[in-house]
Each structure stands twice: as structure tokens, then as C-alpha cells.
């Protein structure tokens with residue numbers, strides 16, 4: 374079973390197996406719909422990770 378995860382940059386659902394790009398940050402793997410989103414993430418990973426954490430707490 375493929376796992377669907379959220380692209381932290383654009384909020385799109387991404388399949389782990391078919392994701393266009395991925396990035397490892399602080400031991401966690403993040404998947405992206407495109408290399409563009411990965412580039413955005415790699416530039417300011419802290420910002421996107423923090424946004425994800427904030428959303429979880431709501």
C-alpha cells in the first residue's frame with residue numbers, strides 16, 4: 374500500500390512512491406509534487422516544518 378503524504382509547500386497530496394522530489398530534514402523525509410516545491414522547501418525548511426506543526430495542533 375502506497376502512503377499518501379502532504380506536500381508541505383503547496384499542501385497537495387503526494388504519493389510517496391510517485392513523488393517528484395523528496396528532501397530529508399532533521400531526520401524526517403518530506404515529499405513534493407515537483408522539484409519546484411522541493412527547492413522552496415530547501416530554501417527555508419524551518420518555515421514549512423513549523424507551518425506543518427502549527428496546523429497539527431489546531
Ligand SMILES: [Zn+2]
Nearest residue numbers: 380383406410
Ligand atoms: Zn507542491
